[in-house]
Amino acid sequence: MHAVVIGAGVGGLTTAALLAQAGLEVTVLEHHTYPGGCAGTFWHRGFRFDAGATLLAGFEEGGVFRRLEQRLGVRFPVRLLPPGEPLMEVWLPDGRVVVRPVGREEELRAQRAAFGSKVLPFWRWQAERAQALWALAPGLPFPPADLREGLLLLGRGLPWALDQGRQLPGLLTDLVRPIRIHTPPDPGFRRFLEAQLLIASQSDIAHTYALFGAAALDLPHRGPAVPLGGMGAIAETLAQVVQRYGGRVLYRHRAERLWVEGGRVRAVDVALGGRRRGERETFRAEVFVANLTPGDLWALLPQKRPSPPPPDGWGAFVLHAVVPASLVPPGALYRQWAGEGEWVFLSLADPHDPLRSPEGQRVLSASVHTPLAEWQGLDREAYRAKKQAWQARVEGQVERLLPGFREAAQLVLGATPQTYRFYTRRQAGWVGGYPQVHPWRTSSPRTPYPNLWRVGETIFPGQSVPAVALGGERVAALILARLGLAAPFHPALEAKEG
Numbered sequence: 001m002h003a004v005v006i007g008a009g010v011g012g013l014t015t016a017a018l019l020a021q022a023g024l025e026v027t028v029l030e031h032h033t034y035p036g037g038c039a040g041t042f043w044h045r046g047f048r049f050d051a052g053a054t055l056l057a058g059f060e061e062g063g064v065f066r067r068l069e070q071r072l073g074v075r076f077p078v079r080l081l082p083p084g085e086p087l088m089e090v091w092l093p094d095g096r097v098v099v100r101p102v103g104r105e106e107e108l109r110a111q112r113a114a115f116g117s118k119v120l121p122f123w124r125w126q127a128e129r130a131q132a133l134w135a136l137a138p139g140l141p142f143p144p145a146d147l148r149e150g151l152l153l154l155g156r157g158l159p160w161a162l163d164q165g166r167q168l169p170g171l172l173t174d175l176v177r178p179i180r181i182h183t184p185p186d187p188g189f190r191r192f193l194e195a196q197l198l199i200a201s202q203s204d205i206a207h208t209y210a211l212f213g214a215a216a217l218d219l220p221h222r223g224p225a226v227p228l229g230g231m232g233a234i235a236e237t238l239a240q241v242v243q244r245y246g247g248r249v250l251y252r253h254r255a256e257r258l259w260v261e262g263g264r265v266r267a268v269d270v271a272l273g274g275r276r277r278g279e280r281e282t283f284r285a286e287v288f289v290a291n292l293t294p295g296d297l298w299a300l301l302p303q304k305r306p307s308p309p310p311p312d313g314w315g316a317f318v319l320h321a322v323v324p325a326s327l328v329p330p331g332a333l334y335r336q337w338a339g340e341g342e343w344v345f346l347s348l349a350d351p352h353d354p355l356r357s358p359e360g361q362r363v364l365s366a367s368v369h370t371p372l373a374e375w376q377g378l379d380r381e382a383y384r385a386k387k388q389a390w391q392a393r394v395e396g397q398v399e400r401l402l403p404g405f406r407e408a409a410q411l412v413l414g415a416t417p418q419t420y421r422f423y424t425r426r427q428a429g430w431v432g433g434y435p436q437v438h439p440w441r442t443s444s445p446r447t448p449y450p451n452l453w454r455v456g457e458t459i460f461p462g463q464s465v466p467a468v469a470l471g472g473e474r475v476a477a478l479i480l481a482r483l484g485l486a487a488p489f490h491p492a493l494e495a496k497e498g
């Protein structure tokens with residue numbers, strides 16, 4: 001049985017690794033020259049830069065990467081962050097720097113010191129909701145893709161709902177009300193939350209639904225880890241697992257068209273790159289998995305109408321740079337500017353990782369949200385001017401977090417939504433999935449074809465490296481169940497057993 005996976009993002013590779021382990025003959029087709037997509041790491045002039053994602057979680061006991069390590073017999077190369085280590089700093093407009101340490105107790109102490117005791121009830125609510133949700137969410141088959149998943153959802157959801165007792169009505173209303181109503185009216189605290197939610201839910205506190213917000217704010221307590229050699233180490237490890245189980249990961253292979261016959265997808269046409277540019281190949285298979293957004297998948301199916309990114313979908317502008325190590329004061333690896341101007345998320349390579357930070361130097365990236373519409377329909381000159389303007393603005397913001405940056409930076413590269421479009425093939429450079437403004441802002445891995453599935457950040461549980469790995473586990477389980485092959489690892493079942 002042959003399975004073709006289009007795209008070597010973390011979602012596609014997780015599915016591919018599990019299918020290969022279950023005995024399918026797996027071929028992963030990747031347009032680019034390295035795996036990981038938005039969570040890849042690229043080399044430039046001897047430095048390793050993270051293309052997008054920088055902050056990793058999911059290594060807690062029972063977390064998705066721990067589970068994959070056990071199942072696939074592999075170790076991801078990471079440094080686990082111990083309780084007490086400062087994970088993030090949020091820089092507020094009034095000059096305060098609020099640290100988010102690893103560990104709940106440590107975080108409560110930091111919050112009380114920054115905002116006073118009035119915020120403690122909020123954090124109690126957050127911890128209760130997040131814990132209730134984690135008890136349910138791992139691998140939650142939502143929205144159910146078939147009858148089996150519907151039964152799984154009921155089988156897990158009903159006992160869970162009964163377990164919640166008096167918490168249940170509040171939990172249910174938190175599915176539809178914004179997190180803002182739980183926050184004390186302290187402008188600094190709200191600004192702090194706003195900054196955190198923008199990177200997690202892609203929306204603000206007035207629109208992020210409370211339950212998602214509570215789970216997203218739990219990030220420092222969900223097994224944070226620093227990937228050694230950069231975020232791409234996760235995808236590279238998964239690609240090795242695919243190969244270890246006899247599968248192939250073919251780079252410079254861009255899927256261009258899916259062939260449908262008798263209501264099933266039969267083959268995919270691929271354009272080759274590199275030394276074989278101009279050549280084409282067709283891959284036939286019984287199962288297809290697309291690690292693509294809905295619009296990018298529909299574009300491979302000629303009979304489908306194109307579907308653009310959602311109007312509130314975001315692009316990213318990212319600055320990659322190298323600075324002298326002496327420029328960086330001690331502190332957290334992740335720093336968020338929430339003062340005037342653009343909100344910047346600065347990620348510094350781990351100083352203990354020689355692959356990322358050569359002697360005397362530090363690699364960093366700084367990302368901001370940018371509206372997709374700004375980057376559409378520009379001619380070459382207009383694009384260049386816009387890129388320069390954004391780069392200057394973001395450099396100015398980084399300067400605030402890292403005084404001396406502009407003068408000392410040894411290498412600066414800017415990436416726009418067009419860059420993402422080019423390297424990850426994402427339509428218009430849309431990244432970050434659907435803003436989480438209500439629980440139905442997600443889509444099913446199902447497609448109109450019974451042997452074609454979708455995986456990645458536009459299926460539940462959405463955006464982030466651990467989230468797409470969870471989605472990958474779910475899609476592999478769905479496929480194996482459809483094929484009548486044992487799928488003992490459906491994450492929803494495992495969470496129940498655990």
Ligand SMILES: Cc1cc2nc3c(=O)[nH]c(=O)nc-3n(C[C@H](O)[C@H](O)[C@H](O)COP(=O)(O)OP(=O)(O)OC[C@H]3O[C@@H](n4cnc5c(N)ncnc54)[C@H](O)[C@@H]3O)c2cc1C
Binds near residue numbers: 036038458
């Ligand atoms: C700037 C930025 C910062 C982020 N920061 C974080 C963070 O700190 N922590 C975190 O957890 N998450 C972060 N994220 C989100 C995270 O990176 C994504 O949610 C996740 O990596 C998406 O994975 P995916 O499986 O959906 O696939 P993608 O990463 O989109 O990968 C899809 C792959 O498919 C390939 N492909 C596309 N079309 C074709 C085709 N036709 N043929 C062959 N191959 C194709 C692409 O080249 C790509 O490799 C960030 C994202 C961005 C953009």
